[in-house]
Amino acid sequence: MPDLTPDIGAFVSIEKNELQCIFDALKKDGYTLAGPTVSNNASTPGEGAIVYDEIETVEDLPIGWTDVQGPGSYQLQRRNDNAYFGYVVGPQSWKKFLFPPQATLMTVRRENGSFVVESQAEDAPRYALIGVRGCELHALLIQDHVFLNGPYIDTHYKARREQTFVLAVNCTEPGGTCFCTSMGTGPKVGPGFDLALTELDDIFIVEIGSEVGRMVMRSVKWRPSGAFELQTKRTALAEATKSMGRTLETSDLPNLLYQNLDHPFWREVGERCLSCANCTMVCPTCFCSDILEVSELGGAASERVRVWDSCFSMNYSHVHGGNIRPRTKSRYRQWLTHKFASWIDQFGESGCVGCGRCITWCPVGIDVTESIDAIREEV
């Protein structure tokens, strides 16, 4: 029924190959598709990872692939079916598109004895994010609060974010380091998407989340979902909720950490932690950055460049007179207490969505859920 558009909040079913029609409609509307794909160096199973990149067709998706994750370990593997979204989150997150790892914010140029400032925000790309998981959508909303609320609005983030389309995906097979159930962010996607897919054996159920999403469905062959399909979806999500690789007890969390700033655990973890910053780079909510002046040799122009930084880098906590967190243990403590405690004071919500990336991509497998357990234990 192509001339009818489903209502916001409706559930409709589409054949799996109709996903390409959604892609085509988005492209026709001027979106650049950004979605999961197998990284280039993964010529043989077991190498590389599922990363987020610009994609063109459904063929670019990691169809038939999955990931096996644990602390400090990630393996790409073939599935024995052709699921489109049969994997969870990888080393990259959507922040790379909205808050890029390196971005020129402005250019200053000498001109006629004075100078001109050019902002770089004007031609912000228009992304359709494909395959956003519950935890990830939550992380997007958290970064929205960081960059868009309060007296200082990040115009670069805003320009990209305002025109972002979100095609979300419900998780039916949580990964080995996932704990979104504990954080209340998944496996079912919450509000904030334009369309949300649930993958069943041979169809997708599509939930319509916005007017823009509704319009995209005009060019797609759909039918209202049947009661059995909806029941299958509910059962799959209920199962997923119970099969998280990790769990975290969050009760009394800010206080637990604040009251244990001298706990012996910090010293122990400080001996294991490499201060390498991988955890903060992969975390979808971490927003710290450094601003660099990149000047031309002759001094005719200078670019102001923003790059991802981290509370694990020394320079980050260097203030007038010295470093306020000179030891690894104090930098790890800063990271954990910010995510799970002071973020709540700062933004009114937890800074962790339970995606498990920091656990998987820590080269020595330090696990935030174990860290909090360890602090809880001796209380």
Add this chain to the structure above:
Amino acid sequence: MPRKIKPKEPAKPKLAVFKFASCDGCQLQLLDAEDALLAVANAVDIAYFVEARDRRLPGPYDVTLVEGSISTAAQIAEIKEIRRQSNYLIAIGACATAGGIQSLRNWRNVDDYINIVYANPSYIDTLATSTPISDHVKVDFELRGCPINKFQLLEVVIALLVGRQPRVPTYSVCMECKRRGTPCVMVTQGIPCLGPVTQAGCNAICPAYNRGCFGCYGPMEAPNTDALGEQLQALGASPDEIMRLFRNFSGYADAFRLASDAYEEMAL
């Protein structure tokens, strides 16, 4: 660092490039800077740079780049004289900042090597060790890598000319690896990688080509070689392999030297 380089007007700051025990790869990064090289040539007076031009002006120099390690007695005298002639002395590359790959001799008897390598060992006049420039004279700034990164080199030159802090980060290679979007080779494939203990600056080249970092930029600001070594062992690397990994292009730098010594002992 920066006291701004102020040569006597109207002269441009004089730049010199000297080399000791090294392969020339780091100096060539300056020549490889192409477009920027012209701008450099405009901004400074290249007074001594054998690789680039015949003209050799005497000191003093405003900025001196020194490549290579100190491996003969004559070089010790020479670097001291260069120091006297230089307002600002920058050591460039793994050889100049850590002794280079040739510092492997520091763990052995150099005569054994000489006898194996040279047909006429009697022609060879060398010190028993290969050591970084900073072991002999005061160094104002060190630029790491084997070879150095040309953008970092330009950044240091620009910073000096403008009189500001050079933007040369001391955090881990992992930061650049993640910004670049490379899936970690250690986490995905168990390939030993020194990225977590190595200083950034190369833009994490090696993992992008699916191999582990071998630490050519030397130790990062807070290198936890113990914890990384334990993880490498857990991934199946033997103490001997770990010793060799640390004892490489920047192997004589303190943190890597101590780690390689510890693993050598363990391997025995």
